[in-house]
Structures are given as C-alpha cells and as structure tokens.
Amino acid sequence: MSRKMKLAAVAVGFTLSLFHFIPPVVAEAAEPAATILPIDAEGISISKPSSYLLNDTLKVEIKSVLNETTSEGQRIAVVVRAKSTASKVVSIPDMELRVRAADGSEYMLQASVFNAHAIRPQTNEELSYMAVVDRKDTFELKELVWLSVDWYTYPKTETELLIIPVSGRSWNGALSSIQDPSAKKTWDESFQIPNIDSPLIYKPAAIHKESTSKGTIHTVKLLVENRSTKKEMLPSLSMDGRVGAAGVNTTLFNGANAEQGAITLEPGEKRYLYFQISTDKDTILSSLNVLSSENFRQMDAKGTVTQVGYSIGRLNIALPQGGQADLPVQSLAYQYGTDFSFDSLSDTIDPHMSVSLVEMHMHENEGEGYNTVIGKFKLSNNGDQPLPLPVFQTKLETESGAAYSGSRQTTTAQDIMPGTAYILSYSYRMPIDMKDRTFVLKILDANGSTTASSAAPVTNTIGAYSVALQQDVMDAEKLSFYPFQVKLNDWSLMARTSAPSATSPITYTYRLKLSLDIEREEKMIVDKDFSKMSLELIDPTGKLLSVKTLNFTGVNRLVSGMQFITFDNLRTDEQEYPLSINVYETIATPNGEVKRLMTVLQER
Known part of the structure; x- marks a missing residue:
C-alpha cells in the first residue's frame, strides 16, 4: 500500500471513529419535542428548546435561525448551542452544516472564525454559521443538516448525521412576527427570554412618551431580576416598537438599549433596564419586540476579520388596550x-x-x-x-x-x-x-x-x-415663609417731606414701622436663594411707588422686634393718601424672580 493510500485510510478511520455511534438521524426521533415548563410561583413559563444527539458526547440546541432579505441577497444565519456530556475535553467534529429550503435547494453554511474547536466537560459553547445566497426570491427554510463528508473517495461520500426541522422557526427580519404563542406577552406579565441560556426574569415596569430636542422618544423600563444562586451576565438585548399587526400595514420603529458595556447581576439582585424608541410625533405603539443580538465573524483573503451583526426577535409584548403611550403611574x-x-x-x-x-x-x-x-x-x-x-x-x-x-x-x-x-x-x-x-x-x-x-x-x-396646591390664605397677622413664621403685631406708615435748600426740589419718603415676631424651625438650613419678603408701596390708583426687599438671612436680615423700613426714590411728586402695602414672598428661580401675595396692609 502506498504512503498516500495509507494516509487516506488513517483519515477515513479517524472520521469514522468520531461518528461510528451515530446512524443518520432525523431530529424528530432524537428527543421529545420542546416542552413548556413552569419557572416559579408567578407562573412564568418558557419553551425549553429540544436537544439533539450529535454524537456520543455532544448534544446540540438551536438558539436562533435567521432568513433575512438584504441588498446582497438572502442572508441565512444559524447559532447552535453545543453541550458536552463527557467527563473530559472533547473536540467539536469538523462537519458541514447545511440548510435545506422548502423547495429542496441546499446551501452550505460557513463557520465563524471564532467558533470553538473543543469543549470542556459539562459546558456549553455557541457556534455561529452564515451564508449569503444570491437569490432575488424569498424562500422558506425547512431543515438543518449535519453531514460527514469523505473527501478521499471519488466521488466524495456524504453521510447525513443529524437533521433538525426548522420550518416556521426562522426570523425573517425586523417586520416579521413572533409566531410562538408562549413568546407573546401582555404588559403585566413576567417572562424569560426564549432560547437564551439565562435564568434572568424580566417584567415591564413603565413606558413613557416625551417630546425632546431630538424628536419624540418612547422610553421603556424593564425590571430584571436574578433569582439564581450565581452571578449572571445580562444578554445583549434591543427593543423595537410596532404599530399594527405583522404584515398588515406594520410600521416599525427601531429602538436602542440605553445601557453600555457588560452588565452582571449578583444572586437576588434587581435592576432596571432602559430602551429608547424614536417615533413620529403622533405615534401610538401597539406592541414591543424584544430582540437579542448575534455576531458572525469572517476572514477575508488578507486575513482581516470582519464582524456581521444581526438581531433575532425573541418575544412580543402587547401594550395596554388603546395602545397608550403613557402608562399611568400609581400615585x-x-x-x-x-x-x-x-x-x-x-x-x-x-x-x-x-x-x-x-x-x-x-x-x-x-x-x-x-x-x-x-x-x-x-x-x-x-x-x-x-x-x-x-x-x-x-x-x-x-x-x-x-x-x-x-x-x-x-x-x-x-x-x-x-x-x-x-x-x-x-x-x-x-x-x-x-x-x-x-x-x-x-x-x-x-x-x-x-x-x-x-x-x-x-x-x-x-x-x-x-x-x-396649598390655598393662599390672606392672614395679616401670621405669614409663612417656611421655615420662617412671621407674626405681624403692629404697623404704621409715616410720610416725610424734605427740602435741603430753597433751590433744591422737594422730596418725599415714607417710613414704615413694623413690629414682628419671627420664629425659625430649628436646625433648618437655607441659602442665599431662599425666599425673601418684598414690600410694594401702592398709591390709591393702584400705581407702584416703591419696592423694598428684605432678607431672612445675612447681616441685614429681618429679626424679631421693631423694624423701620424707608421707601425712597418714589415715583411721585406729592404725598398721597391712603396708601397700601402689598406683602409678597419672592423667590429667585432659573427663569427669573417670582412672587406670591401674602397679605395687604391698608391705610385707613
């Protein structure tokens, strides 16, 4: 036997050693179909994906299937979760994975360059595959087929090792709909993400619509909880807003996760997640799609690795009846x-x-x-x-x-x-x-x-x-400038006329005498922007003559006892009677000073 033939024999023997326990298997007979299992006392349920024997040490589950129309053609992507049942590290067999369409055509899927080649005992590895088919028509995917190919025979020998049906399981892009009834949730339901290997539990908490400088934004808040006994990493998720049923005048608005970087939750930890969806001004969303992110990495002829990202719809959340954009918060x-x-x-x-x-x-x-x-x-x-x-x-x-x-x-x-x-x-x-x-x-x-x-x-x-809002009570004796309480015991107003010389103009002033008791709540701290007392001197016609503003803090602050306030720089050239004094609380705000009428002092 020639050396070349000896090598071929060794190669064939090695290939057969990997699969000699595996006859051609149709997936329906591999294990029972997916079942819906209760998760906890809240009645949360999730469809557990079926596992299929790939060989005597590996099982596989289908995590996601994409069949999306793009400008380059039909993009097909598959993510498989491989599970080891061995007690030692085993190699992941170098097999071909193909997808078979409903019309009988087959397409080989390329493995991601970062796919694992071995798997540790009792652990999982996710394997990613993709192909872009240059077809203008759309077609349905029917089966995934694992094959062993013997390249040392002529013609080459192909052996089907495992066939998994995928009809109706592929995600056809953003406008496609969630078909699985267990993946359709109402607003008040808790849920897990189907086909994601994660025990985290989610529940919608709020959705709020707001007009901003960047347009109309819907912010969705989800509560996520880790009820497991170990630290869990949050899967990469996104969310889209939908108007109308799938295929019936559906309008889609892409959303984004407001979180950045990897997020982990400790056992028993809860936290909120935020998703922002930009919409038209008058949009009323009818439902939300929760999507997971997947990546496929490929290498070109120069050895440069590029990444292709895509999303898979996992779950649909119906908004309350009427498609309210603002959900009422219990107050x-x-x-x-x-x-x-x-x-x-x-x-x-x-x-x-x-x-x-x-x-x-x-x-x-x-x-x-x-x-x-x-x-x-x-x-x-x-x-x-x-x-x-x-x-x-x-x-x-x-x-x-x-x-x-x-x-x-x-x-x-x-x-x-x-x-x-x-x-x-x-x-x-x-x-x-x-x-x-x-x-x-x-x-x-x-x-x-x-x-x-x-x-x-x-x-x-x-x-x-x-x-x-608190009602304004016009109490001339008790004025509240919290935390200051001001009691007005007595007041009087006197007019003064002065003429420094025969040639100087006559000036008029008014002197207000106030008897006050001021109480301040103990251990209360206020700053310079705190409320002030403002006194406006008003003539009989309602015209403003002068204003004095008094502080409750600082060197010249108001104190209990007798106070004397002089109104000068009057907007008048004669004495007038009767006058009134409007007492205001004034507060400085970022938009200017505002005031609230506390009481009116009227001469009689």
Missing part, C-alpha cells in the same frame, strides 16, 4: 410634611435621608404670560455623617397628561450635616390660564442611565404622589 395621596417613600431599587436618596414636601403654591409672573408653581422640599439628614445633597428631578403632571418639569434652584449646598435639614426649591412654569390645582408629583432619578448614543437622558420615576 398616592400626599399629606404635606410626611416623608416620601421611594423605589427600593434607587440609590438616589441615601437611606439615612428623608425627603418631604413642605410647601407648594402658585406664584404670579406679572407681564410674563405664565404663572409659576414653587415647591419647597425638606431634606433631613437622620444619620451621624454628612450626606451629599441628592440630585433628583421633579415633574408635575395634570389629569390630561400635560407634564411640567421642575427647575432646581441654582444655588445649593454641597452636603447636609448630621441632625440638620435643608430646604430645596423647584419651580414649574405653568400656562396663565391653568385651572388644575391637583397634580401628580413625580420624583425622578436624575442619575438614570444615559449614553452618548441615547436619544434623550434616561430617568427613573422613584416616587409618584397626588398633590393639591
């Missing part, structure tokens, strides 16, 4: 001064800090065409260490769904000392004809996920409460 009736309860998954508010709303009033903006609501939040450090001032956003929403974002005061402290509290103000610009006096106050995590590729900053609602 609790709020009582002023009580501590808010926040989402337990948020770390925005330190556990040793309590937050409450102490005041919320409507303020005037004369001549500006809008009014302003001012909310005062009390942040208390209940611990024994200084705590940084938390950064959160707030929003007021009306019953009709209109939302007004709060502007945080421009000057703030860096931290809050133990055993003290800090007053933080937010302002909300409102239409001047706004009739609503009850709102849903949403407190948002301003540190939510955001990336350079995000369509808009991602925020998380950590609390929602139904809040009624």
Whole structure:
C-alpha cells in the first residue's frame, strides 16, 4: 500500500471513529419535542428548546435561525448551542452544516472564525454559521443538516448525521412576527427570554412618551431580576416598537438599549433596564419586540476579520388596550410634611435621608404670560455623617397628561450635616390660564442611565404622589415663609417731606414701622436663594411707588422686634393718601424672580 493510500485510510478511520455511534438521524426521533415548563410561583413559563444527539458526547440546541432579505441577497444565519456530556475535553467534529429550503435547494453554511474547536466537560459553547445566497426570491427554510463528508473517495461520500426541522422557526427580519404563542406577552406579565441560556426574569415596569430636542422618544423600563444562586451576565438585548399587526400595514420603529458595556447581576439582585424608541410625533405603539443580538465573524483573503451583526426577535409584548403611550403611574395621596417613600431599587436618596414636601403654591409672573408653581422640599439628614445633597428631578403632571418639569434652584449646598435639614426649591412654569390645582408629583432619578448614543437622558420615576396646591390664605397677622413664621403685631406708615435748600426740589419718603415676631424651625438650613419678603408701596390708583426687599438671612436680615423700613426714590411728586402695602414672598428661580401675595396692609 502506498504512503498516500495509507494516509487516506488513517483519515477515513479517524472520521469514522468520531461518528461510528451515530446512524443518520432525523431530529424528530432524537428527543421529545420542546416542552413548556413552569419557572416559579408567578407562573412564568418558557419553551425549553429540544436537544439533539450529535454524537456520543455532544448534544446540540438551536438558539436562533435567521432568513433575512438584504441588498446582497438572502442572508441565512444559524447559532447552535453545543453541550458536552463527557467527563473530559472533547473536540467539536469538523462537519458541514447545511440548510435545506422548502423547495429542496441546499446551501452550505460557513463557520465563524471564532467558533470553538473543543469543549470542556459539562459546558456549553455557541457556534455561529452564515451564508449569503444570491437569490432575488424569498424562500422558506425547512431543515438543518449535519453531514460527514469523505473527501478521499471519488466521488466524495456524504453521510447525513443529524437533521433538525426548522420550518416556521426562522426570523425573517425586523417586520416579521413572533409566531410562538408562549413568546407573546401582555404588559403585566413576567417572562424569560426564549432560547437564551439565562435564568434572568424580566417584567415591564413603565413606558413613557416625551417630546425632546431630538424628536419624540418612547422610553421603556424593564425590571430584571436574578433569582439564581450565581452571578449572571445580562444578554445583549434591543427593543423595537410596532404599530399594527405583522404584515398588515406594520410600521416599525427601531429602538436602542440605553445601557453600555457588560452588565452582571449578583444572586437576588434587581435592576432596571432602559430602551429608547424614536417615533413620529403622533405615534401610538401597539406592541414591543424584544430582540437579542448575534455576531458572525469572517476572514477575508488578507486575513482581516470582519464582524456581521444581526438581531433575532425573541418575544412580543402587547401594550395596554388603546395602545397608550403613557402608562399611568400609581400615585398616592400626599399629606404635606410626611416623608416620601421611594423605589427600593434607587440609590438616589441615601437611606439615612428623608425627603418631604413642605410647601407648594402658585406664584404670579406679572407681564410674563405664565404663572409659576414653587415647591419647597425638606431634606433631613437622620444619620451621624454628612450626606451629599441628592440630585433628583421633579415633574408635575395634570389629569390630561400635560407634564411640567421642575427647575432646581441654582444655588445649593454641597452636603447636609448630621441632625440638620435643608430646604430645596423647584419651580414649574405653568400656562396663565391653568385651572388644575391637583397634580401628580413625580420624583425622578436624575442619575438614570444615559449614553452618548441615547436619544434623550434616561430617568427613573422613584416616587409618584397626588398633590393639591396649598390655598393662599390672606392672614395679616401670621405669614409663612417656611421655615420662617412671621407674626405681624403692629404697623404704621409715616410720610416725610424734605427740602435741603430753597433751590433744591422737594422730596418725599415714607417710613414704615413694623413690629414682628419671627420664629425659625430649628436646625433648618437655607441659602442665599431662599425666599425673601418684598414690600410694594401702592398709591390709591393702584400705581407702584416703591419696592423694598428684605432678607431672612445675612447681616441685614429681618429679626424679631421693631423694624423701620424707608421707601425712597418714589415715583411721585406729592404725598398721597391712603396708601397700601402689598406683602409678597419672592423667590429667585432659573427663569427669573417670582412672587406670591401674602397679605395687604391698608391705610385707613
């Protein structure tokens, strides 16, 4: 026997040694079909993929099948999960994988250059394959076929080792639909991702529609939980928004994952995931598709490796009836001064800090065409260490769904000392004809996920409460500038006329005498942007003559006892009577100063 023939015999013998336990197998007979198994007490279920014997040490599962029309032709891609049942490292056989179409045509799939060549005991490896077929027509995939090819016979001998049916299992691109009934979920259902080797459990938490400088954005929030006993990595997921049923005037809007980099969850850990979907202004989404990302790597003649990425639809989530874009957040009736309860998954508010709303009033903006609501939040450090001032956003929403974002005061402290509290103000610009006096106050995590590729900053609602604006009570004796309480005991106004010389013009001034008692809540910290008392001197016709603004902090602050305030630089050339004094609370906001009428002092 020649040396060449000896080598051929050895090669054939090695090939046969890999497969001598495997007769040609049709997959239907390999193992029972896929079953739907309950996951936990919540009734979460998932279709467990069938495993098929490839040889005496390896099983395979089909993770995904793609049959997508592209500009280059029909792109076919398959990802297979190989499972070792051996007690030692075994080689992954060098076989051909082909796809057989319903019309009988066959196409060989190219293996990814990064496919594993061996597999460790009792572990899994994902193997990726792809082919681009230059056909203009579409065709259905019927079977995957593993073959052993003997190149040392003429003609070559091909032996089919395993056949797996895939009719109806391929993903045909973005506009195709989810066929598996178990992969169709309602908004309030928990789920796992089908055919993904991951125990993570997901549940829709919120979907919010917002108009931004980059257009209309739908932000979807999913809660993910690791109920296993080991650390788990989050699979690469994306989400698309759909309008209409598949194939019936379907409109698709591609979404993006707002997270960056690999994410792992510790045993028992929960966290939120955010997906952003850009849509047209008037779009009302009907459902969401959850997709996983796959990659195929190929090498050209120069040895350069390129990567082809694609997505596989895994699951469809129907939105509530009517396709609401904004899902209502359950809000609790709020009582002023009580501590808010926040989402337990948020770390925005330190556990040793309590937050409450102490005041919320409507303020005037004369001549500006809008009014302003001012909310005062009390942040208390209940611990024994200084705590940084938390950064959160707030929003007021009306019953009709209109939302007004709060502007945080421009000057703030860096931290809050133990055993003290800090007053933080937010302002909300409102239409001047706004009739609503009850709102849903949403407190948002301003540190939510955001990336350079995000369509808009991602925020998380950590609390929602139904809040009624406080009514303004015109009490001439008791004025509230929280945390300052001002009691007006007595007042009087005196006119003064002066003429320094016979040639000097006569000037007029008014001197206001105030008797005040000022009480300040203990251990309350305010800054220079805190409320001020503003006094406006008004003539009998309603004309403004002069304004004086008084501080509650600083060197020249208001104190208990007798106060003397002089109104000069009057806009008048004569003494007038009777005059009135409008007492306002004024607050500086990022959009200018706003004021709220507290009481009117009227000469009689």
